[in-house]
Amino acid sequence: MVDVGIIGAGVIGCAVAEELGRRGASVVVLDAREVGGGATQASAGILAPYIEGHERGALFEQGLQSLALYDDFITRVESSSNRSIEYRRCGTLELADSAERARTLCAGAEARQDGAAAEWVPGPAVHELEPCVSAEVLGARLCATHGYVVVPELVAALAASAQSFGVTFHTHAPVEDVQPENGGFCMRTTAEEIRVGKVVVCAGSWTSWLDIADELQGRVRPVRGQLLRLRWQSEPLRHILWSSACYVVPWVDRTVLVGATAEEVGFDERATVAGVKDLLGAVCEILPSAWSADFVEVRVGLRPASRDGLPIVRASERITGLFFATGHFRNGILLAPLTAVMLADQIS
Ligand SMILES: Cc1cc2nc3c(=O)[nH]c(=O)nc-3n(C[C@H](O)[C@H](O)[C@H](O)COP(=O)(O)OP(=O)(O)OC[C@H]3O[C@@H](n4cnc5c(N)ncnc54)[C@H](O)[C@@H]3O)c2cc1C
Incomplete structure (x- = not known):
């Protein structure tokens, strides 16, 4: 019998599998798609707890803890997978594209002079830092500790690292x-039955489709996100830029990601004209040189949103040996290292 069966090979399933494998467990991961083929493939990979955890609640604290794990996490996974992962702590600039937003961001920067490394940068200095930013931008809040990871590289490396510890996908x-059986579980696909000691549900937006997860019924819903990739033809961008209508992530290969829509459309994974048009309009507002960029692709993913916006990382309240790691909504990439450790600690 395999020690642990994981349902879902998104960033969360891969990170949990890798951590369990590293700790010596035998693990099998099953996914309806390719590895990382759910919400994960559409992610911008931004690691920005000071933006995402607007208020200093549990999400903010978890985001900070996970960000603090990231350097070691990447080094470890690169080493055990023998792959490189593009990961840069290049900072975020939250652009003030209105006087009201300038006041809010400026006040927020002052309130966080407690080691958070957020500072207000006035308009002329923003244009020195980022010459492509529109002259209309009044200033920006700089958070130097934020960064991004190229998600397809991260997920491929996590899977390779997990495989190096004997995890099978x-x-x-x-x-x-999934049925409880002889103190463990029998997991059934169309092709096979696999017997495992414990089960971890990392099924993202599809969590409540699984009967075994009926205690989470209605607790995780899909929120569609569309994300563009453009090939940048102007002066390279140095920071992640964040306006009131979009964000921009500059990769080393001179493509940039532009995200993202947030749409309550159920399980509809289509890219739409409206989504693409809105994002193109928003990026051209803050970066007029985006007009000359090449259009590379649009990606679509369903963010798994929990009711309270917090991830669900815990043992089942009803079935011994069943665990959940789901509901990571907009922050699954940021929270992956922390989730993997939390879940593996609970299982061990
Ligand atoms: C446009 C966009 C931008 C984003 N940007 C960021 C960002 O900048 N930073 C950040 O931290 N997060 C970001 N996110 C959020 C992040 O992508 C998600 O939180 C994360 O990918 C969730 O990972 P997951 O593994 O839980 O879910 P998923 O990646 O959706 O994986 C779940 C997997 O489970 C599989 N599955 C489901 N049911 C079954 C079943 N019955 N049997 C087998 N397999 C099953 C699915 O096929 C899927 O592969 C973004 C999301 C989107 C859509």
């Missing part, structure tokens, strides 16, 4: 049923 293997 079964892709195009939708789990149709």
Whole structure:
């Protein structure tokens, strides 16, 4: 019998599998799609707790803790996978594109002079830092500790690292049923039955489709996000830029990601004209040189949103041996290292 069966090979399933494998457990991961083929493939990979955890609640604290793990996490995964991962702590600039936003960002920067490294940068200095930013921008809040990771590289490396510890991945293997059996579980796909000691549900937006997860019924819903990738033809951008209508992530290969829509449209994973038009309009507002960029692609993902916006990382309240790591909404990439450790600690 395999020690742990994981349903879902998104960033969360891969990170949990890698951590458990590293600790010596035998692990099998099943996914209906490719590795990282759910919300994860559409992610911008931004690591920005000071922006995402607007108020200093649990999400903010978890984001900070996870960000603090990131340097070691990347070094470790690169080393055990023998792959490199683009990961840069290049900082975020939250652009003030209105007087009201300038007041809010400026006040926020002052309130956080407690080691958070957020500072207000006036308009002329913003244009020195980022010459492509529109002259209309009044200033920006700089958070130098923020960064990004290139998600396809991270997920490929996590899977390779997990495999180096003996974890096996079964892709195009939708789990149709999970039944408690002899103190463990029987996981059934169309092609096979696998017996495992424990089960971790990392099924993202599809969590409540699994009967075994009925205690989470209605607790995780999909929120569609569309994300563009452009090839930048102007002076390179140095920071992650964040306006009131979009964000921009500059990769080393001179493509940039522009995200993201947030749409309550159920399980509809289509890219739409409206989504693409809105994002293109928003990026051209803050970066007029975006007009000359090449259009590379649009990606779409369903963010798994929990009711209270917090991830659900815990043991089942009803079934011994069943665990959940889901509901990471807008922050699954940021929270992956912390989630993996929290879940593995609970299982061990
Ligand atoms: C446009 C966009 C931008 C984003 N930007 C950021 C960002 O900048 N920073 C950040 O931290 N986060 C970001 N996110 C959020 C982040 O992508 C998600 O929180 C994260 O990917 C969730 O990972 P997951 O593994 O829980 O879910 P998923 O990646 O959706 O993985 C779940 C997997 O479970 C599989 N599955 C489901 N049911 C079954 C079943 N019955 N049997 C087998 N397999 C099953 C699915 O096929 C899927 O592969 C963004 C999301 C989107 C959409």
